[in-house]
Amino acid sequence: MTAKPTLAEVALRAGVSTATASRALSRSARVSHAARSAVEQAVAELGYVRHRAPRAGARDTGAVAVVVCEDMLHYQSDLFYTRLLVAIERALVPQQRELLVLTALRHTSRPSLLRFLGGGHVDGVVLVGLRGDDTLPRLLRAADVPVVSMGRPPGGAEIPFVDADNVGGAAGAVRYLQRRGRHRIATIAGPADMSVGVDRLTGYRRAVRLAGTAREIVAHGDFTVASGETAMLRLLDRCPGLDAVFAASDPMAAGALRALARAGVRVPDDVALIGFDDDALARRTSPRLTTVRQPVEEMGARVVSELVGGGAATERVVMGTQLVVRQSA
Numbered sequence: 001m002t003a004k005p006t007l008a009e010v011a012l013r014a015g016v017s018t019a020t021a022s023r024a025l026s027r028s029a030r031v032s033h034a035a036r037s038a039v040e041q042a043v044a045e046l047g048y049v050r051h052r053a054p055r056a057g058a059r060d061t062g063a064v065a066v067v068v069c070e071d072m073l074h075y076q077s078d079l080f081y082t083r084l085l086v087a088i089e090r091a092l093v094p095q096q097r098e099l100l101v102l103t104a105l106r107h108t109s110r111p112s113l114l115r116f117l118g119g120g121h122v123d124g125v126v127l128v129g130l131r132g133d134d135t136l137p138r139l140l141r142a143a144d145v146p147v148v149s150m151g152r153p154p155g156g157a158e159i160p161f162v163d164a165d166n167v168g169g170a171a172g173a174v175r176y177l178q179r180r181g182r183h184r185i186a187t188i189a190g191p192a193d194m195s196v197g198v199d200r201l202t203g204y205r206r207a208v209r210l211a212g213t214a215r216e217i218v219a220h221g222d223f224t225v226a227s228g229e230t231a232m233l234r235l236l237d238r239c240p241g242l243d244a245v246f247a248a249s250d251p252m253a254a255g256a257l258r259a260l261a262r263a264g265v266r267v268p269d270d271v272a273l274i275g276f277d278d279d280a281l282a283r284r285t286s287p288r289l290t291t292v293r294q295p296v297e298e299m300g301a302r303v304v305s306e307l308v309g310g311g312a313a314t315e316r317v318v319m320g321t322q323l324v325v326r327q328s329a
Helices: 007-014 018-025 033-046 072-077 079-092 111-117 136-142 166-179 195-211 225-238 250-262 296-308
Strands: 063-068 098-103 125-128 147-150 161-164 185-189 217-220 244-247 272-277 290-293 316-319 322-324
Touching: 007 018, 007 033, 018 033, 033 111, 033 136, 063 079, 063 111, 063 296, 079 098, 079 125, 079 296, 111 136, 125 136, 125 296, 136 147, 147 296, 161 166, 161 296, 166 185, 166 195, 166 244, 166 272, 166 290, 166 322, 185 195, 185 225, 185 250, 195 217, 217 225, 225 244, 225 250, 244 250, 250 272, 296 316
Parallel strands: 063 098, 063 125, 125 147, 147 161, 161 316, 185 217, 185 244, 244 272, 272 290
Antiparallel strands: 290 322
8 A cells, every 4th residue: 555645755846844845735924935836736746635633623614615617707607507506505504504606717826726725714615627637636635625526526636526427428318319310420529628528528439339330420619609519510511411419518519509500400300419417508499409417406415415414525426317308309
């Protein structure tokens, strides 16, 4: 069994003294920005977890933070986040805790965010929309902040998470299209640096390969309506004979519908279309979207249970999905 990294190893990796490393982790003002950054980088690389003695008189703060790793425009326009936050807020009511919502832009330094979250202001943190090798989970664990990810964290971060069965849901959607006689099935996949995008693409590929007679037809979007429209236009140009599309989110499916209508392609007569989410948007499109329902409300309640439900958050929870058949397929 591999020994856990020590503070001395963190200091050695960062090129500072053990005392400086300790002050950096304690957010002392007597540490330079360069030294603090080096220590935080060493903590992330080594997976160091700091152990503190309990503080005398420690008490609950009465607040839980949800950190959305997305820009404000995307976060406010995607109904998934609205449904999730409402579910988390409702689940916190019996816990007598308040909800704080913070956003964290990608590819930016977050010293103020880490100082706040690690400064004893919240009882725990829910991370949403992690991308790539984001160091935020490891840094929060190193600061002894309880943390749970909504969705499987990318990059192998060893933190508890609650997720939908994205692989199974995507594969089931493609198998449904195959049973309906569709053979040239494309997908509009999500971002390759998000686990949800990777997993839904994996499900699509699994179903296509099991069919044996079909080939993969893939375009990528970023879960927005505009990206779905652009991706659909690319697919029509590359593969004019396709007869079905699985879009990895309802907004991208709505964008695909817009592109198909502009091209004079009938849905579902010429091209069947399935999305993923089953949010209110799926019931407002024309035709209404066949989609994979992920249990967002149940997931929100479960992530609160994992974070502040009374026990240590150690679970990796994957919740089932359901295909909801409407007019588009």
